[in-house]
Amino acid sequence: MATAAEHYKNLLADHYSWMCGGFDAKVRSNLEFFTTQGITPRGSGGAVDLGAGPGFQSIPLAQLGFKVLAVDLSRKLLDELESNRQGFPITLIHDDLLNFPAHCEGPAEVCVCMGDTLPHLETFDQVRLLLERVYRSLECGGRFILTFRDLTCELTGLDRFIPVRSDADTIFTCFLEYETTHVRVHDLVYSRSGDRWVLCKSWYRKLRISAERAVEWLKEAGFTIDLCDNINGLITIIAGKPAG
Ligand SMILES: C[S@@+](CC[C@H](N)C(=O)[O-])C[C@H]1O[C@@H](n2cnc3c(N)ncnc32)[C@H](O)[C@@H]1O
Structure with missing residues (x-):
């Protein structure tokens, strides 16, 4: 077995953007998603992208006016993000996403962990730890956006x-x-x-994470749930840190 980092290094990073249907299409669809959900800078303007990959979320967040911290363990995908970044204020961090608070300069307004990154964590305890760390790193009124695949139902x-x-x-x-x-x-x-x-x-x-478990852990961490959808096995959750 490969670790997630090894898997991206040895195979997936070379094909990732192509496999996802191309960089431009992903940036467009995420820009539309953030716009529909009213994700625009209202506070500090800081955003954190956990498992940023080639920048499918970092770029649209920057286009919307956020200053983005993009964290990823794949050097190849961060290099791709660097070549896509068009001078936007995006800081690239090559580190485990669990360590992201060490790289934050202050509380963030928005944190995203999208495109099935969450199931890459090794254990449910790591997921809970991440949710707690995100809660602590957000400003009051800040939002945490997660999208991941529901792998709880088995294909046969x-x-x-x-x-x-x-x-x-x-x-x-x-x-x-x-x-x-x-x-x-x-x-x-x-x-x-x-x-x-x-x-x-x-x-x-x-990891096989259900929407129900993710919502339960988010609530335990202190979040309120603004949106929880499961459309054709793709879970989208928008959680909020209550205003002060
Ligand atoms: C499925 S991709 C998602 C990329 C992008 N957010 C998207 O929407 O396509 C998962 C990303 O998480 C990164 N990753 C996986 N485990 C990680 C970890 N523990 N710390 C940092 N990055 C990680 C991978 O390198 C990869 O770029």
Whole structure:
């Protein structure tokens, strides 16, 4: 098994933006999401992006006027974010997202952990610790936005083979195996090399977090819940730190 950091380094970072449908489309859809949810700077203007990847949330938050701290363990994806950043005030931090408070200069107005980053944490205790740290790092009235996949329902048989994306040169397939608290995520990428196909494979674990548990832990940390949706297995939660 690879750790999440190893998995991104050895396989996923090289294909991540392509696999997600491209950088521009993701930035556009997140800008629309933040705008619809009324996420604009009203306080300190500080935003923290946990598991920022290539910047699918950091860039739109900066476009909306936030000063962004982008935290990620993948050097390759942070390099991609650096090349996408167009002079926006985004500070890149190469560190474990659990350590983010050490990099904050003051309380943040918005914190996001989006695009299925949360299940990359290794244990439920780490998730709870993160939620507590986010609560403490937000200003009163600040918001915490989470989006992640609901992996609590099990796919069975051949449905566990998921065709992620393919084009003339690359075929990306994912295979899932379920454990009690985790899912083993096997990523298989065939890349064209001349007249041959080269296979790159790696697997790592993701946590199976339900919306109900996440909401319970957020409330325990002190948050109020402004929104909780589960649309086709994609959970979106917007939590608030009550105003002083
Ligand atoms: C599924 S990607 C999400 C990226 C982006 N937020 C999006 O919406 O596509 C998960 C990201 O979290 C990062 N990551 C995973 N575990 C991490 C950790 N413990 N600390 C920091 N970054 C982590 C990965 O390197 C990757 O960039």
